[in-house]
Amino acid sequence: MELANFIPGKGFRKLNIFQKMKTSGLIGLLLLVLVYGDDATRKPNFVIIMVDDLGMGDVGCFGNDTIRTPNIDRLAAEGVKLNHNMVPAPTCTPSRGAFLTGRYPIRMGLASKLPNTMFGFNTGIGGMPSSEITFAEMLKSTGYATAALGKWHLGLHSFSFGHNFEFHPLNQGFDFFYGTPLTNMNECADTPNGRSSIMSLWHDFYTVITNVTVFLYSLVGLLRFSRVVGPTSFKVLLLLTTIIAIVAYCMPYYNYRFECVLLKNYEAVEQPFRLQNMTLRLTKYATSFIEENKEGPFLLYLSFLKVHTAMFTSKNFTGVSKHGQYGDNVEEMDWSVGRVLAKLDQLELTKNTFVFFTSDHGGHIEEISIEPGREGEREGGWNGIYKGGKSQVWEGGVRVPTIARYPPLIPQGSEISVPTSSMDVTPTLASLAGVKIPRDVTIDGVDITKLLAGKDKAPPHEFLFIYCGPWIHGVTYRPKTDDISYKVVFTSPKWTPDTEGCFNTWLCRCHGEWVDHHDPPLVYDLTHDPSERRPLDPTNSDVRKITSKAIEAVDIHEGTVVPVINQFQRFRVGPLYPWLQPCCNFPLCSCVEEGYENWDLVDF
Numbered sequence: 001m002e003l004a005n006f007i008p009g010k011g012f013r014k015l016n017i018f019q020k021m022k023t024s025g026l027i028g029l030l031l032l033v034l035v036y037g038d039d040a041t042r043k044p045n046f047v048i049i050m051v052d053d054l055g056m057g058d059v060g061c062f063g064n065d066t067i068r069t070p071n072i073d074r075l076a077a078e079g080v081k082l083n084h085n086m087v088p089a090p091t092c093t094p095s096r097g098a099f100l101t102g103r104y105p106i107r108m109g110l111a112s113k114l115p116n117t118m119f120g121f122n123t124g125i126g127g128m129p130s131s132e133i134t135f136a137e138m139l140k141s142t143g144y145a146t147a148a149l150g151k152w153h154l155g156l157h158s159f160s161f162g163h164n165f166e167f168h169p170l171n172q173g174f175d176f177f178y179g180t181p182l183t184n185m186n187e188c189a190d191t192p193n194g195r196s197s198i199m200s201l202w203h204d205f206y207t208v209i210t211n212v213t214v215f216l217y218s219l220v221g222l223l224r225f226s227r228v229v230g231p232t233s234f235k236v237l238l239l240l241t242t243i244i245a246i247v248a249y250c251m252p253y254y255n256y257r258f259e260c261v262l263l264k265n266y267e268a269v270e271q272p273f274r275l276q277n278m279t280l281r282l283t284k285y286a287t288s289f290i291e292e293n294k295e296g297p298f299l300l301y302l303s304f305l306k307v308h309t310a311m312f313t314s315k316n317f318t319g320v321s322k323h324g325q326y327g328d329n330v331e332e333m334d335w336s337v338g339r340v341l342a343k344l345d346q347l348e349l350t351k352n353t354f355v356f357f358t359s360d361h362g363g364h365i366e367e368i369s370i371e372p373g374r375e376g377e378r379e380g381g382w383n384g385i386y387k388g389g390k391s392q393v394w395e396g397g398v399r400v401p402t403i404a405r406y407p408p409l410i411p412q413g414s415e416i417s418v419p420t421s422s423m424d425v426t427p428t429l430a431s432l433a434g435v436k437i438p439r440d441v442t443i444d445g446v447d448i449t450k451l452l453a454g455k456d457k458a459p460p461h462e463f464l465f466i467y468c469g470p471w472i473h474g475v476t477y478r479p480k481t482d483d484i485s486y487k488v489v490f491t492s493p494k495w496t497p498d499t500e501g502c503f504n505t506w507l508c509r510c511h512g513e514w515v516d517h518h519d520p521p522l523v524y525d526l527t528h529d530p531s532e533r534r535p536l537d538p539t540n541s542d543v544r545k546i547t548s549k550a551i552e553a554v555d556i557h558e559g560t561v562v563p564v565i566n567q568f569q570r571f572r573v574g575p576l577y578p579w580l581q582p583c584c585n586f587p588l589c590s591c592v593e594e595g596y597e598n599w600d601l602v603d604f
């Protein structure tokens with residue numbers, strides 16, 4: 001077969017069909033370069049979505065068939081599911097520090113020996129050190145616009161006699177921050193739910209305060225009666241006692257104002273913040289940031305306050321699910337993810353945007369409502385087939401629902417079942433953006449770009465260590481020459497009988513009377529027993545070898561850990577520095593964000 005072709009100055013000549021195909025191919029390639037050439041040379045945008053306390057079984061594409069998550073399911077269908085993605089610590093603050101830096105939390109002092117491994121007060125002085133290098137800092141150094149929205153929970157101020165914001169997101173690589181420096185606590189609920197996460201720990205609060213006040217006044221009077229102090233000192237002590245009493249009695253009233261603060265960059269714009277429309281506002285800020293930076297490149301870190309208690313939803317998502325308030329929360333969060341994806345589609349940015357969706361740890365088993373009319377209703381996540389939950393070494397605590405989408409790289413509808421880590425995000429983003437990681441920093445995560453692309457099937461990690469506080473409770477082991485993943489458990493929490501949680505302490509603790517030490521360690525075949533129901537025979541020679549290799553790996557890893565300042569020391573995490581409290585209009589500390597006074601409609 002032959003076709004005629006016109007050649008300027010020479011008239012027509014005939015081309016063989018194969019020559020025509022070759023010519024057409026070159027023309028097509030040229031057109032592709034013209035159309036997509038800019039995308040090929042542009043750096044990718046990044047949208048990183050972090051959900052708080054989302055369980056492995058809360059999402060449709062990970063096995064839930066009653067909570068509706070069509071947008072997250074779409075993300076999985078267009079990208080890859082990471083079925084065995086793990087966090088290095090199953091509580092908020094240490095997990096998030098590791099996620100942002102690619103480093104085990106113990107390396108930055110985020111490994112607490114205290115029962116609570118989080119920052120609970122805005123007037124503490126602990127946080128993720130500003131010397132740590134986040135993926136936001138790496139990307140910002142090469143021209144990325146960066147924003148963090150929602151929950152931070154990595155500290156605010158170090159010690160100073162004024163606000164220094166050392167641990168603030170704007171000092172950790174982000175250009176813009178809109179969210180809370182702490183977390184979503186029960187004090188922040190829009191309507192009373194019968195409890196508060198801090199004050200409820202002291203059921204006889206007013207009785208104790210009254211007794212202490214009477215004691216202090218009596219002591220001051222006795223000191224004056226015995227002439228131990230003079231008239232001037234007596235008046236000073238009397239004034240101090242009165243101030244202490246007033247502050248103590250007012251604490252329950254002001255506590256939610258102190259804890260529930262909404263910041264816009266450095267400024268407190270709402271206090272206490274209103275939860276009901278918080279997801280709407282975060283979504284509006286997220287889509288606006290994408291719109292404003294559509295020319296790219298940009299990094300958006302969207303860190304939901306959901307699905308952590310207190311439960312909250314806007315009017316359109318109240319009572320819509322089959323799973324009470326918790327289901328409503330998941331479905332509203334999914335809606336928000338959908339609006340962000342829709343904005344990328346609208347601006348034709350989907351092709352050039354890497355989207356990563358994950359949770360900071362497993363669902364919180366011990367969260368049970370005591371609100372009148374809802375007593376006993378589950379308010380924590382579902383971890384599917386996986387045992388345990390938040391704050392536990394078991395898979396339900398450390399295995400998290402994770403999805404990545406990047407059309408130029410990741411095959412649609414693919415799955416990865418080898419162990420990966422949330423710490424892999426930092427080196428992977430650096431690789432995709434062409435950023436060099438500083439050589440003088442120990443990065444525990446690895447670049448999984450080829451794994452995501454399906455070009456490399458090899459497990460990126462041979463060993464992944466599971467921390468509870470400063471202690472390693474378990475090791476996930478994937479031999480280089482085997483296709484089975486093992487779990488070696490040295491220490492596990494003592495559950496409340498007939499449950500998989502620690503209901504007496506609200507969260508499982510890491511040491512002492514609250515844990516069991518296993519000698520020999522428990523060993524599980526996670527590939528064939530992901531629910532960790534059948535420990536392998538410890539007398540088997542192969543099992544002993546697995547245990548031995550895990551112990552050896554722990555020794556080697558611990559040898560690389562350099563002692564640093566513990567950010568969870570009592571004098572750091574306690575509310576001991578009141579002058580550091582964010583306050584929008586001292587002394588009332590009460591305000592509503594301008595423009596959102598009664599806003600509960602979707603207009604974006």
